[in-house]
Amino acid sequence: MRTNASLLVTGGAGFIGSAFIRTMLRKSEFTGKILNYDALTYAGDLSFLDGFHEHPRYRFVQGNILNQELVEKLILEEEVDTIVHFAAESHVDRSIASAMPFIETNVKGTLTLLEAARKFPHLHFHHVSTDEVYGSLGESGAFNENSPYRPNSPYAASKAASDHLVRAFAQTYKVSTTISHCSNNYGPCQNKEKFIPLMIHNCLMQKQLPVYGRGANVRDWLYVDDHAEAIWTILKHGKRGQVYDIGGKTELSNIELLQLLIDLMESKRPGNYKSLIRFVQDRPGHDFRYALDTSKIESELNWKPTISLKDGLMRTINWYCKI
Ligand SMILES: NC(=O)c1ccc[n+]([C@@H]2O[C@H](COP(=O)([O-])OP(=O)(O)OC[C@H]3O[C@@H](n4cnc5c(N)ncnc54)[C@H](O)[C@@H]3O)[C@@H](O)[C@H]2O)c1
Numbered sequence: 001m002r003t004n005a006s007l008l009v010t011g012g013a014g015f016i017g018s019a020f021i022r023t024m025l026r027k028s029e030f031t032g033k034i035l036n037y038d039a040l041t042y043a044g045d046l047s048f049l050d051g052f053h054e055h056p057r058y059r060f061v062q063g064n065i066l067n068q069e070l071v072e073k074l075i076l077e078e079e080v081d082t083i084v085h086f087a088a089e090s091h092v093d094r095s096i097a098s099a100m101p102f103i104e105t106n107v108k109g110t111l112t113l114l115e116a117a118r119k120f121p122h123l124h125f126h127h128v129s130t131d132e133v134y135g136s137l138g139e140s141g142a143f144n145e146n147s148p149y150r151p152n153s154p155y156a157a158s159k160a161a162s163d164h165l166v167r168a169f170a171q172t173y174k175v176s177t178t179i180s181h182c183s184n185n186y187g188p189c190q191n192k193e194k195f196i197p198l199m200i201h202n203c204l205m206q207k208q209l210p211v212y213g214r215g216a217n218v219r220d221w222l223y224v225d226d227h228a229e230a231i232w233t234i235l236k237h238g239k240r241g242q243v244y245d246i247g248g249k250t251e252l253s254n255i256e257l258l259q260l261l262i263d264l265m266e267s268k269r270p271g272n273y274k275s276l277i278r279f280v281q282d283r284p285g286h287d288f289r290y291a292l293d294t295s296k297i298e299s300e301l302n303w304k305p306t307i308s309l310k311d312g313l314m315r316t317i318n319w320y321c322k323i
Pocket of ligand 1: 010011012013014015016017037038039040041042043044045063064065066085086087088089090091105109128129130131159181182183184185186190191
């Protein structure tokens with residue numbers, strides 16, 4: 001991708017999409033334009049982009065990715081050459097309560113964007129996916145780009161279906177595509193329904209800290225700005241049609257992560273947060289462990305995470321303490 005490309009970013013008012021836009025617009029190397037296309041669901045918040053609304057190379061349009069006509073109109077209007085697709089229903093627990101919105105947005109929405117993209121043969125389509133499509137690991141091992149798909153939640157299944165559509169459009173219609181699977185992200189601007197913001201928020205409010213099961217489930221954590229940099233690296237240097245796994249190589253059980261978070265919270269705002277921990281009934285089909293082998297993106301594209309878990313968590317806590 002050229003450094004002066006015109007990007008259409010879907011879901012740019014969400015947690016990771018907004019971090020990507022902030023990262024890009026701060027970069028002196030990137031001289032192109034960004035069109036943020038977002039439906040502003042409960043998860044979208046334009047205040048995440050405060051300070052950028054008047055940026056001369058940024059524009060926001062409210063719209064649904066299911067609206068193919070509007071997407072095509074905007075591609076023409078802004079001379080878009082790259083779509084970076086973040087928009088999704090993203091919360092596993094919501095998908096367990098009601099799967100249909102996940103099929104609508106994640107599957108039909110991605111299909112709609114691909115249908116639009118294939119009308120413009122110059123376009124590149126980057127699809128942001130998750131490690132959850134690979135399913136769950138035991139105590140050891142790690143997934144890589146060749147691991148079989150074994151999604152266990154309706155969310156993961158909907159993301160898996162969207163990945164397959166991206167691959168199929170590359171094979172069948174020769175759409176230029178890349179896909180990235182990332183592990184758990186954390187950082188500022190994440191919705192309070194997710195683990196880390198919920199825990200910080202509840203500590204601040206002196207509310208209970210609910211932990212599924214005994215907190216033994218293991219996740220790999222990546223600071224959101226590192227994810228944004230990884231996507232930029234893939235856009236610049238990734239090979240068309242390729243898949244890249246992105247991870248932080250920072251595995252912790254949920255209870256270990258919470259203990260670290262509590263220690264950092266206590267260093268900032270003293271309190272007996274540990275006493276607020278409550279173990280609650282486990283999530284149905286809860287994946288035990290995710291881990292990614294990130295050697296492909298490291299060796300082929302020279303990307304590595306740069307922000308340590310402690311540093312990233314402190315930045316996150318500072319952000320939530322300010323709002
Ligand atoms: N959060 C993570 O840890 C994580 C990890 C790996 C991959 N991902 C993937 O990264 C992407 C972004 O995740 P996130 O955590 O920022 O999600 P988020 O829920 O914070 O944001 C999603 C954004 O998409 C928008 N959106 C939802 N439905 C839409 C629609 N139909 N049309 C247009 N916009 C719509 C929302 O308004 C919101 O701004 C998702 O595709 C997710 O699957 C997330």
